[in-house]
Amino acid sequence: MSNDIIRIPPYYYIHVQDRNANITRLVQGPLNFSKLDHEIIVTGKSPVPYIFLKPYHYCQINDPVVRDGDKKLVLEKHGQVKVKIGESEYRIHQDYPEPFPLFPGESLVKTDSIPVVPRGQSIKLEAVRDFTDEDGKKRMSGDQWIMYGPILYIPRVEVQVLQISSPYVIGANQAIKVKAKRQTKDYKNRAREAGEEWLIRERGPYVCGIDEEYCHFVHGQIIDQKSAILLKANQPFEDVYGKLRKAGEQWLVTNQDASVHIVDIHETFVETRYRIILRDDEFCYILNPVDDKGQNQLGKKILKTGPQSFFVQPGEEIAGGIQNVYILGEDEALLVRAEETHTEAEGKVRNAVDRWMIYGPCRYIPPVEVYIIEKRKSIPLDTNEGIYVRDNRNGSIRSVCGRTYMLQEHEELWPMPLDTTVEELLGFTGKKRDKTRLITYKCPFNSAVQVYDYKRKKSRVILGPDLVKLEPDEQFTVNYLSGGKPKKPGVIKTLHIGLGPDFFSDIFQVESSDHAILSLQLSYNWQFQFNREDMDSLVKIFNVKDFVGDACSAIASKVRGEVAGTNFEQFHKLSTRKIRQAIFGLDKEGKIQDKFEFLNNNLLITNVDIQKVEPVDAKTKQSLQKLVTLAIEITTKMQEAEAKKLADQNEQEAKARLQKRKIEDEALAEKERRELYNLQAECESIRTTGQAKAEAKALSLQLEIEGKAQVQIAELKAKARRILEHAKLRYEKEVALLDLDRTTRLKQLEIRKAETLGEIDSNKFKQYVECLGRDTLVELAKAGPELQAEILNSLGLKGYMIMDANNPINLFQSANGIMNTLPVNLPK
Structure with missing residues (x-):
């Protein structure tokens, strides 16, 4: 037998296995268990506590024991408790309010609340x-x-x-989408097929059925007076408003139908449409309008005018958006075209493609049969302004200027084409030109401009100063003139030609009979001969395109021919005559003529200026320069001698005038100096006298001021001393009064304190007496003597008195002394 003793407390247990019989039994506390040698503790060294189930809790037991109908344990033939292998059992607090152990074979899986x-x-x-x-x-x-x-x-x-x-709480303007997982019936007992979806719209909590699957919340869309929602049917169904919808059908839900709409399962939200509001000055066209049956009238177009508001129905379109009513002023008009044949309100029939004008002032809303081509405005034109107008009926083009003009229905502005060179000469380089505006050009004074009419094949010339107005069939004649020295063709581009008199210069070379090459620089005075009344003579001016180059070439040719028959020395001496003779020629009397005329363009050379004649050959040029230099030196020396003589004469005359002027200035200076000295002496006298007077007066004032100041100081000191003495007296008086008042108040406070304390003591004693009562005080007075008498009686003493010579007879005190000497535990 083993000496191992296991102490099992209450509500604890162990499982003990008999290894001889291989049977495990339950041992419950409280007890001291002694284990035999053939026994072992299965549950471990320490006891196992019972299972405590709290209220509304349960536990799961695997492999529970078997019980009969009376809930008694069922044992095997060997005495082992039977268990349900592989089974589980739930035990709840209602069935097991008391703690319980686990039998051998049972195991606790979990404990949890119900x-x-x-x-x-x-x-x-x-x-x-x-x-x-x-x-x-x-x-x-x-x-x-x-x-x-x-x-x-x-x-x-x-x-x-x-x-x-x-539960899913469905609030206001909400619904939940539910899907059937299998064939079932919903909470309204409606049959639902597997995969079918529907909405739960009733407000409050909703719990999905076993065959229902929650999809998501669907929020309603708020519909106000200004908006509507466009929906589309996915399949044929009846909506919440009781209307049958076909697959693909679209419709609007407005505020008249509902203030909030939740999109149904078979509906698709397309967009939010807002109410179209037309003001009094607005209108629009509706394409494919909806009739009373709700069908779109394809291809039809209607007009809606303000003031009104409406929603664009499904299938309808607003063509061109919302447009403003055309308000035409007196200078405005509309060009319109009939899109189809119709009759106007006035009864006039308009055929398709007819065009007409609507003139202001008026307020115009175009019907659906009318198309607005453009809005036109009267074009105000000054006297020198104009436009090009084209007639669409016959294609003719004309210019209108000098008045305010409104284009007719069969007219349009025509852009005038111009050559690039002409645009540059007119000053349109770098800026945009309005091609429909009349082209004008200011012809300068004493100039001429040629304009060619391609339609009539005729030219006209305008003389300046004048304003050239270019007609539609006309173009400017651009003049390309030679320029530079020597002349080069095409250097100058211009629209006008000067009529002269003017001049131009040229440089060219000639060769003498002795082969000396000379460079000539000549300047020619020229002008045109014309008759202002004769257009043919004016047009003749422009017969030669480059009259400058042509004239210079012709004159240079004549001069070369003349110089070729003359040697250098003779030409050098008579260069001016030879050149003028070559250019102007000789008359019948052998005199040089005074003009040279070009008959093809009436150009007249009136004079020639020989600006420079110099040899081209360097040696010839050097020799000529020496001769010229020598002649210049001789002339210069003669001029210098004459100038020197004239300068000496002028110098002597200037010296004499200077000496005379000097003497006069010295005399005048002496006179002015004498007057200065007199003025200085007079000023010094005045200054000395004034200073002495001022010093004396200032000293007198100083003494007077000092005396007055001493008197005032003495008075102020006396006054201050008097004020100080009065202040001291008032201070001492106030101090004495304050001390007296303070002492008086302190005495009064002490008297009041004594009176108050006396009243408090008397009230306190009076309250003590009232609280204790009269009878109580009497009893307290009797208590002492009576107690002493009882103590003496308890000691058996009668007529006993203790006294000495120093103490008087005092029975109360004697009794107290005796009482203090007695032991603690006295017999009662």
């Missing part, structure tokens, strides 16, 4: 094996069902808890 399903929630269950529930309903393995709160669910071994679901 699931509570509140109101509005649900618990989803699934059968893991076939069984029959408390209501007698048979459940097959795999069946699922839902139980709704409020309930306290007691777990079962045959049932598995899948989830506890909270």
